[in-house]
Amino acid sequence: MQIESIILYSVKQLNRERTIYSVYHLLNGKKSSQTIQDAHLFSLKKFFGIYEQLTRDSFDEIYQSMVEKNWLLNKGEQRFDVTTSGMTLLENKLLPKYINGWTFHQITSLFWERLSLLIQVVSNLAFGESRYIPIQKNKDVHIWLKSTLKVITVPRMEIGTTVYSELNECFNTVKDMDPSLLVFRLTGFQQIGLTPLQVAKKLNLDFHDYQIGFTNALHYLIQKIMEDGNQFKILPYLIHDLMQDDELTLSSRKTQSLLLQGYSLDMIANLRHLKISTIEDHLVELALNVKDFSIDTYVNSELQNKILEVSRQKVTKQLKVIREEVDTATYFQIRLVLAKYGDR
Numbered sequence: 001m002q003i004e005s006i007i008l009y010s011v012k013q014l015n016r017e018r019t020i021y022s023v024y025h026l027l028n029g030k031k032s033s034q035t036i037q038d039a040h041l042f043s044l045k046k047f048f049g050i051y052e053q054l055t056r057d058s059f060d061e062i063y064q065s066m067v068e069k070n071w072l073l074n075k076g077e078q079r080f081d082v083t084t085s086g087m088t089l090l091e092n093k094l095l096p097k098y099i100n101g102w103t104f105h106q107i108t109s110l111f112w113e114r115l116s117l118l119i120q121v122v123s124n125l126a127f128g129e130s131r132y133i134p135i136q137k138n139k140d141v142h143i144w145l146k147s148t149l150k151v152i153t154v155p156r157m158e159i160g161t162t163v164y165s166e167l168n169e170c171f172n173t174v175k176d177m178d179p180s181l182l183v184f185r186l187t188g189f190q191q192i193g194l195t196p197l198q199v200a201k202k203l204n205l206d207f208h209d210y211q212i213g214f215t216n217a218l219h220y221l222i223q224k225i226m227e228d229g230n231q232f233k234i235l236p237y238l239i240h241d242l243m244q245d246d247e248l249t250l251s252s253r254k255t256q257s258l259l260l261q262g263y264s265l266d267m268i269a270n271l272r273h274l275k276i277s278t279i280e281d282h283l284v285e286l287a288l289n290v291k292d293f294s295i296d297t298y299v300n301s302e303l304q305n306k307i308l309e310v311s312r313q314k315v316t317k318q319l320k321v322i323r324e325e326v327d328t329a330t331y332f333q334i335r336l337v338l339a340k341y342g343d344r
Contacts, residue, residue: 003208004066005093006047011072012082012090013042017318019078024059027051029105031249033281037335039102040288041317041342049105050215054208062208096212097176098220107242108218113141114238115221116186116193119163121145123188126160135187148237159234166232170224178203181210181217248289255282256290280332287339295340299333307337317342 010023018038025035029049039048063080066072071086082090104111117136124132134142154162171179184202187193194202200210222239229236248256258268265283269276286293295304303326310325311317319334326334 001062001206001209002093002096002212003051003062003206004071005090005095006212007063007066008071008082008086008090009095010042010044010047011080012087013044014038015042015315016075016079016081017042017316020063020080021078023063024054024056027054027059029101033284033335037284037288037339041338045102046099048101050099050101051208051211052105053211058208096216098223099212099216100219100223104219104222107222107239108215110141110242111222111238112218113138114144117141117145118148118234118238120187121149122160122163123191125156127189129189135193152234152237154233163234166235167221169231170221170235173224174220177217177220178213179217181213182221185214248285251278252282252285255279256286259286280335284332284335284339287336293340295336299329299336303329303333304337304341307334308341311338311342 006027007023010026011020014022022035022038025032026039026044026047027050029035029052035048039045063072066086067074067080069085070083071089073081073083075081113136117134120132120135124130136142149156149159152159167179171177180203181199184199185193185196196210196214197207199205199214200207203210205213221235225232225235225239226243254272255268258271263271265276265279268274269279272279283295283298287295299307306326307322307329310322314321314325316322317338319331319338322334323329323331329337
């Protein structure tokens with residue numbers, strides 16, 4: 001199962017520095033500063049937010065069955081090691097190739113809503129059918145489609161065949177991708193798309209693996225459209241307004257703007273009616289994502305070097321362990337240094 005491979009890989013990367021539930025929060029795309037920083041520090045960004053529907057109960061079931069199969073070894077305090085047989089499995093199993101959670105997790109659902117509604121509408125248009133219930137309820141997606149259909153240069157009656165040929169072109173150029181993961185879900189003229197569970201059964205896949213495969217297929221499509229968009233007339237409309245240049249949350253951007261105006265952390269916390277710890281989280285996010293963001297104001301270079309030295313010597317990214325060795329540093333300073341340099 002791919003979900004098992006992803007969990008094994010994540011546990012291996014975490015190297016017993018975090019609990020098993022940090023993997024769950026990673027897959028869920030939890031917006032906590034800890035999970036965001038873990039994704040960077042342990043090189044797990046591609047799996048961030050790829051399976052938001054995964055419940056804690058299902059996750060427990062999966063990882064406990066992996067313990068029973070002797071792939072994971074419980075080391076106490078909810079921390080695990082990958083066993084020798086787990087490592088063998090990992091070496092022989094391919095991880096999903098196109099998954100890119102960090103870059104695409106915020107737009108994956110919207111991309112699917114747009115794609116599925118577009119196909120339903122153009123399919124019914126081709127057969128002259130105007131009476132049907134839209135498969136997507138999101139009003140913003142309806143507004144997007146109406147305005148998009150007005151600006152598409154392809155003649156109305158040719159839109160269906162154009163979308164078909166463009167999707168065909170996308171899937172024909174890839175060997176390790178099964179288009180039916182998506183196609184069986186699509187609704188068109190006199191045809192209702194299957195549910196995820198129905199497609200999983202039809203393709204004889206474990207349900208969790210189907211969900212991962214579906215996300216992998218969507219991420220492949222998004223990447224393909226980004227790379228070869230100039231070859232297509234319609235597909236680029238699905239994403240042209242969705243891709244942002246940076247990976248910051250809106251709240252961190254507001255803090256960044258105030259920092260650039262010369263406000264101190266305390267002043268920003270007061271102005272924004274937020275806790276100082278929240279503003280510190282924003283700074284960690286800036287250190288992770290903004291290339292030229294300097295942390296020198298908050299941690300002098302000597303202390304930065306000490307923190308990095310201990311992290312490397314002890315082969316650890318655990319704040320508590322580093323703090324014991326560098327007691328002049330605050331947890332915030334350690335987090336900042338690890339955010340800026342910890343994955344190098």
